[in-house]
Amino acid sequence: MTSEATAAARSNSLGEAPLIVGHPTDRELNQTLLNPIFDPHANWKKAVGLAAAGTGLLAVGVVVTIARGIGMWGNNIPVGWGYGIINFVWWIGIGHAGTLISAILLLFQQKWRTSINRFAEAMTIFAVMQAGLFPLIHTGRPWFAIYWLFPYPNTMGIWPNFKSPLIWDVFAVSTYFTISLLFWYIGLVPDLASLRDSAKSRVQRMAYGIFALGWKGSSRHWQHYRIGYLILAALSTPLVLSVHSIVSFDFAVSQLPGWHTTIFPPYFVAGAVFSGFAMVLTLMIPARTVLHFESVVTVRHLENMAKVMLVTGLIVAYGYGMENFMAWYSGSTYEAFLFFKTRTTGPLAPVYWTMIFCNVLVPQTFWFKKLRTNLAWLWIASILVNIGMWSERFVIIVISLHRDFLPSSWGSYAPTWVDWSIYAGTISFFSLLFLLFLRFVPSVAVAEVKELNHELAHEAEAGGHA
Amino acid sequence: MRALRVVLGEYPSVEKLYGAARKLQDSGFTALDFYSPYPLPGSDEVLRLKRSPVPAIAAVAGFTGVALAVLMQWWMNDVDYAINVGNRSAVPSPTWVPIMFELGVLLAGVSIFLGLLAIFRFPKPYDPLFEVDAFRSATVDALWLSVQVEPGEVGRVSEELRALGAAQVQLVPEGA
Numbered sequence: 001m002t003s004e005a006t007a008a009a010r011s012n013s014l015g016e017a018p019l020i021v022g023h024p025t026d027r028e029l030n031q032t033l034l035n036p037i038f039d040p041h042a043n044w045k046k047a048v049g050l051a052a053a054g055t056g057l058l059a060v061g062v063v064v065t066i067a068r069g070i071g072m073w074g075n076n077i078p079v080g081w082g083y084g085i086i087n088f089v090w091w092i093g094i095g096h097a098g099t100l101i102s103a104i105l106l107l108f109q110q111k112w113r114t115s116i117n118r119f120a121e122a123m124t125i126f127a128v129m130q131a132g133l134f135p136l137i138h139t140g141r142p143w144f145a146i147y148w149l150f151p152y153p154n155t156m157g158i159w160p161n162f163k164s165p166l167i168w169d170v171f172a173v174s175t176y177f178t179i180s181l182l183f184w185y186i187g188l189v190p191d192l193a194s195l196r197d198s199a200k201s202r203v204q205r206m207a208y209g210i211f212a213l214g215w216k217g218s219s220r221h222w223q224h225y226r227i228g229y230l231i232l233a234a235l236s237t238p239l240v241l242s243v244h245s246i247v248s249f250d251f252a253v254s255q256l257p258g259w260h261t262t263i264f265p266p267y268f269v270a271g272a273v274f275s276g277f278a279m280v281l282t283l284m285i286p287a288r289t290v291l292h293f294e295s296v297v298t299v300r301h302l303e304n305m306a307k308v309m310l311v312t313g314l315i316v317a318y319g320y321g322m323e324n325f326m327a328w329y330s331g332s333t334y335e336a337f338l339f340f341k342t343r344t345t346g347p348l349a350p351v352y353w354t355m356i357f358c359n360v361l362v363p364q365t366f367w368f369k370k371l372r373t374n375l376a377w378l379w380i381a382s383i384l385v386n387i388g389m390w391s392e393r394f395v396i397i398v399i400s401l402h403r404d405f406l407p408s409s410w411g412s413y414a415p416t417w418v419d420w421s422i423y424a425g426t427i428s429f430f431s432l433l434f435l436l437f438l439r440f441v442p443s444v445a446v447a448e449v450k451e452l453n454h455e456l457a458h459e460a461e462a463g464g465h466a
Numbered sequence: 467m468r469a470l471r472v473v474l475g476e477y478p479s480v481e482k483l484y485g486a487a488r489k490l491q492d493s494g495f496t497a498l499d500f501y502s503p504y505p506l507p508g509s510d511e512v513l514r515l516k517r518s519p520v521p522a523i524a525a526v527a528g529f530t531g532v533a534l535a536v537l538m539q540w541w542m543n544d545v546d547y548a549i550n551v552g553n554r555s556a557v558p559s560p561t562w563v564p565i566m567f568e569l570g571v572l573l574a575g576v577s578i579f580l581g582l583l584a585i586f587r588f589p590k591p592y593d594p595l596f597e598v599d600a601f602r603s604a605t606v607d608a609l610w611l612s613v614q615v616e617p618g619e620v621g622r623v624s625e626e627l628r629a630l631g632a633a634q635v636q637l638v639p640e641g642a
Contacts, residue, residue: 026503026607105501151542159542163551168564175572182579190605197602213583214590217604218629219509224585226505228520228578235524235571245566433498450607 017300019112024295026450034195035284036291040439047317048439051432058425061418062137070140072418079401079413084138086393087423089247090275091131091430092173093268093389096240097276098124099180102187105237112304114452115296118191118445119287120280121184126433128177130426137422154420165249172246179239183232186225189215190447244272251396256401257338261326267319274307274312274359275389281382285375287438296449299373305314306372311386313363316392320360334405342403343395347412351391352399358388470497470614471640472594473623474601475632477609484512486630490613495623497614501604522582524574531573535566598636612638 010351024032057433064072075082098120106111137144147154160167193215196208215221245265252264281302288297327339343352362384365371372378403410477483483506487498491514500509509515518573543549544556583589595601595612604610611632615623624635 031604096632115491133486151538153542158547158549161549161551162539162565163549163554163559163561165564168568171565171568171572174567175575178572179575182575186579190503194605197605209591210589212591213588214586214593215588215605216593216595216601217501217503217562219506219513220515221517221586222502223510224506224520224582226520227518228582230526231521232575232578235575237530238567239571242564242567249564447504454504458592 016303017298019115019296019298019300020449020453021295021298023457024453026453029296029450029453030194030198030446031294032292033444034198034442036438036443037440037446038198038200039196041290044435044439048432048435051428055425055432057421058429061422061425062133064418065137065422066140066142071418074413074415074419076413078404078411079398080411081397081401082413083415083419083423084134085250086390086397086404087426088131088134089268089393089397090390091127091134091426092247093244093272093275093341094386095124095127095131095176095180095276096244096269096272097280098122098127099176099236099240100273100276101280102183103233103240105234106230107237111452111455112301114448115293115444116280116284116301116305117448118184118187119284120276120443121180121187122434122437122443123276123279123283124180125184126176126430126437127276128173128180129433130430132173132177133426135173165246165253168246169250172243176239176243179232179236180237183229183236186229186232187445188441189213189225190217191442191445193217194446195442200451212439241269244268256400256404257327257332257334258323258343258396261323263319263322263326263330266321267316268321270303270312270315271359271389274309274316274363275386277309277312278382278385278389281305281309281378282386283434285379285444291438291443293444296444299375302375302378303369303372306366306378306381309382310363310366313366313385315358317360320356336405338400343399346399346403348394348399348402351394355388355391355395358384359392362388388397435460469617469640471617471620472638473613473615473620473627474598474636474638475597475611475613475627475630476600476603476634476636477611477631478633480506480609482631483609483611484508486611486627486632487512490623490626491628493626494615495615499612501601501610501612503607506609519585520578520581524578525601527577528570528574531565531569531571534573536562538569539565575635594638597639600634600636 073082073084075084098117101113101120102117102124104118114418135149136142136145139148142148146152146159149167151160153159162168189212192212196205196212199205199208245268248264248268251259252261254260284305285302288294324339327335343349362381365377365381398413402413475486477486483500487500490498496514498513500506500513502509539559539562540557548556550556603609611627613623613627620637624637627635
């Protein structure tokens with residue numbers, strides 16, 4: 001069979017780009033994918049310095065919040081929930097794409113997940129870490145948070161109220177973080193072993209040797225490993241759906257117009273996946289170029305992510321439509337006022353229209369293959385979607401709260417410099433963790449790419465003989 | 467009795483690897499293992515491995531988590547310090563479901579991780595096999611076969627591995 005025939009068999013019948021470019025050997029894949037660790041990029045240190053400086057903002061924001069109190073935030077009455085919860089929901093949502101790629105696409109045997117899953121899982125873990133910060137610091141005195149958040153009785157002997165979605169949230173988010181971390185680490189072990197065995201310096205060999213736990217690729221181990229990995233994927237799949245459903249319950253069980261709606265769980269989950277894929281693209285498009293991963297993270301991967309964004313974006317748009325329909329159909333004056341007056345023409349209306357532009361209009365460009373495969377546009381669109389999804393949470397939280405039933409209790413909301421510092425600080429902290437990840441951990445699942453490479457070669461051969 | 471020795475052979479293809487394993491099994495050597503950078507399809511059957519206990523471990527831990535969640539919520543909110551919210555029926559409550567699910571998943575997931583560590587006897591950063599320098603390719607691009615033999619049979623088995631197509635044969639140092 002000629003190499004052209006093999007190449008043709010590697011791209012699919014729709015003429016899409018291949019999943020792995022060329023016919024790399026296992027050793028070449030090892031070389032390409034582990035290279036960023038052995039030969040770091042010249043500007044890595046500068047980038048880390050910048051991210052670390054930004055993380056300083058987070059430290060300042062947190063210290064000011066704890067030292068001087070929650071009054072340093074823009075929260076007020078009636079807008080009792082502000083940036084803290086907006087950012088919490090935004091970050092948690094971003095994390096969801098990682099689990100979707102690593103678990104759900106694994107169960108559906110989608111081969112294109114292989115070269116991006118490690119990357120997306122790391123994003124999940126770091127995003128959930130940022131998200132977790134907000135519930136902790138919003139208590140004002142985090143050292144008391146143990147009996148506000150966890151089942152630990154306070155001095156009066158009262159336990160948390162398990163009928164409250166806020167306590168479900170604590171269980172959902174901490175379970176989500178733990179399971180994502182374990183899933184990620186278990187996936188990493190064979191690659192850490194590969195690093196240990198290709199490392200040149202003794203220090204690297206020992207460090208990766210410790211984290212590889214003694215993995216040697218034994219078939220007797222692979223047997224248990226594969227089944228364990230698969231069950232973890234099967235557990236993560238409903239878990240990821242539960243996490244954002246529970247986050248949405250925080251709002252949906254209340255009676256405020258704009259919150260009190262049964263569409264929230266699916267609409268939140270779709271929005272989470274939508275924003276998460278946007279974040280993967282935001283990070284992946286520059287990283288694949290800088291790290292020279294173009295041969296394993298091809299245009300096909302990026303295009304598929306754009307397709308997922310189109311689908312989830314349409315679900316989100318349907319959610320917006322349905323909310324408006326129900327506001328009209330229910331005949332509730334308050335709902336109608338919120339949806340047709342406050343959101344569209346109120347003092348914070350620009351945020352609403354930003355949301356509509358970024359989340360409804362921008363993804364429509366993904367109907368066109370030209371735009372789906374245009375990396376510059378994909379990157380810009382991914383950032384717009386992240387802005388749009390942040391605006392969505394602002395609309396849901398602040399716009400619903402600032403004008404409720406009684407005009408006498410209306411108010412307004414403006415974030416303070418502390419709100420902005422903490423938000424910008426979490427973005428920097430996230431970037432810092434991500435840069436460390438790219439430098440010290442295999443950012444593409446090497447063992448899985450090798451397996452896929454052999455599968456594709458096998459398929460091409462079988463196709464050639466047929 | 468003297469300690470068993472481990473002989474390693476590197477094979478250029480999965481077919482040769484499996485072929486060699488089957489021949490060795492026919493000659494009575496059953497303490498075999500393969501080493502590869504990615505999981506090899508069909509290796510379970512060739513090595514005649516038993517079913518993995520991992521699903522059972524996860525199931526037991528998962529249901530334990532669900533049961534713990536029921537007990538915790540019932541005891542904390544209905545027994546130790548009863549909280550009456552809207553006079554809704556206290557036991558059983560549909561509001562228990564989210565935490566039952568979360569704790570079930572949490573315990574199942576953690577048990578898979580700890581279960582794998584226990585089955586593999588990890589962490590074990592040092593292994594005598596790592597004394598063989600060429601064996602480092604097992605996690606990079608090579609397929610290796612290991613067989614445990616009586617010290618007296620090392621020479622004969624090494625010859626056999628070569629005859630069955632091994633690209634190289636290595637003996638794991640004694641007492642290492």
